[in-house]
Amino acid sequence: MSDAARSRLIPEVDFDAEGRQAGFVRLFHSVHSSAYGFIPIPIVVLKNGAGPTALLVSGNHGDEYEGQVALGNLARSLEPAEIKGRVIILPMANYPAAMAGTRTSPIDAGNLNRSFPGDPDGSVTQQIAFFIEHVLIPLADVVCDLHSGGSSLMYVPCALIKRAADAERHGRQLALLKAFGSPLAYMSGGGNGTGTDSTLMGGAERAGKLALGTELGGSGQVTPAALRIVERGLRNVLAHMGILPKESRARGDGTRLLDVGGADYFVYAPENGVFEPAVELGDEVAKGQLAGRIHFPETPWAPAVAFHFARAGFVLCKRVPGRTMRGDCLFHLGTDAAA
Numbered sequence: 001m002s003d004a005a006r007s008r009l010i011p012e013v014d015f016d017a018e019g020r021q022a023g024f025v026r027l028f029h030s031v032h033s034s035a036y037g038f039i040p041i042p043i044v045v046l047k048n049g050a051g052p053t054a055l056l057v058s059g060n061h062g063d064e065y066e067g068q069v070a071l072g073n074l075a076r077s078l079e080p081a082e083i084k085g086r087v088i089i090l091p092m093a094n095y096p097a098a099m100a101g102t103r104t105s106p107i108d109a110g111n112l113n114r115s116f117p118g119d120p121d122g123s124v125t126q127q128i129a130f131f132i133e134h135v136l137i138p139l140a141d142v143v144c145d146l147h148s149g150g151s152s153l154m155y156v157p158c159a160l161i162k163r164a165a166d167a168e169r170h171g172r173q174l175a176l177l178k179a180f181g182s183p184l185a186y187m188s189g190g191g192n193g194t195g196t197d198s199t200l201m202g203g204a205e206r207a208g209k210l211a212l213g214t215e216l217g218g219s220g221q222v223t224p225a226a227l228r229i230v231e232r233g234l235r236n237v238l239a240h241m242g243i244l245p246k247e248s249r250a251r252g253d254g255t256r257l258l259d260v261g262g263a264d265y266f267v268y269a270p271e272n273g274v275f276e277p278a279v280e281l282g283d284e285v286a287k288g289q290l291a292g293r294i295h296f297p298e299t300p301w302a303p304a305v306a307f308h309f310a311r312a313g314f315v316l317c318k319r320v321p322g323r324t325m326r327g328d329c330l331f332h333l334g335t336d337a338a339a
């Protein structure tokens with residue numbers, strides 16, 4: 001049996017049919033309240049003749065909303081006659097998490113973006129990962145996985161690629177990132193623990209597909225600025241791939257390209273307490289500069305604990321909630337990339 005045939009999820013759409021189709025991927029889940037029911041994961045497929053396929057995903061983390069809104073807008077506004085090839089839109093990839101507005105699934109506590117390549121006989125989240133890895137990714141030439149900071153983090157809206165060891169792949173990835181055309185973009189070295197193959201981007205890379213991600217903001221909200229960036233960027237990616245006409249590409253003012261490297265780019269809470277940031281998102285900071293303090297309001301006579309940036313850089317990401325546990329990521333930096 002092929003890997004695709006081992007998936008238990010049943011799409012209502014036919015990926016080879018022409019025109020617009022919308023429906024659900026059925027994930028059968030037998031529970032007390034619904035013995036024979038399925039979890040309805042929404043999917044939209046647009047196809048017009050031969051050509052490349054773009055797989056556009058959001059709701060991989062359920063509390064990241066910018067991509068979910070942008071892909072809904074795209075699913076309704078894009079006409080099959082406009083495109084050449086195919087666009088597959090999966091706006092609520094981890095549907096149970098997205099409906100609950102949580103990063104992880106309320107059913108199995110699964111973090112979809114740490115569940116790849118998945119398991120066809122595993123938990124609900126593992127089954128979704130397996131379906132994306134073995135059914136959807138093989139159909140695609142380019143995969144866009146739209147993230148943001150979720151409930152706990154806020155980003156300056158940006159796009160990203162994973163740095164590839166292979167120079168030819170890296171060149172194609174970099175061209176895709178520049179085509180997206182966000183004001184800010186970065187190349188990830190996996191310093192935040194996502195350098196493993198357990199992410200959707202890892203799955204796309206395993207299959208040799210172009211893969212672009214985003215961090216569109218976060219703190220559990222949607223902003224007009226982030227939406228403008230991602231909606232323009234998605235159409236630019238479709239034009240870059242030849243799915244939309246090349247001349248439809250919207251040129252921006254260029255992309256500031258950053259590197260996000262290893263451990264010294266990340267700042268973590270040294271204590272349990274209340275986080276007071278000393279800098280703002282978008283600030284340029286120096287090595288050794290005060291990053292913030294952890295306060296102990298329960299013993300207000302105890303001095304706050306200061307912590308500092310281990311290197312210079314641009315403040316790309318900041319923790320949102322004040323209440324903080326030791327080990328929480330409070331900031332991460334980016335530094336201007338060489339090329």
Ligand code: CA
Pocket residue numbers: 061064147148149150
């Ligand atoms: Ca995310």
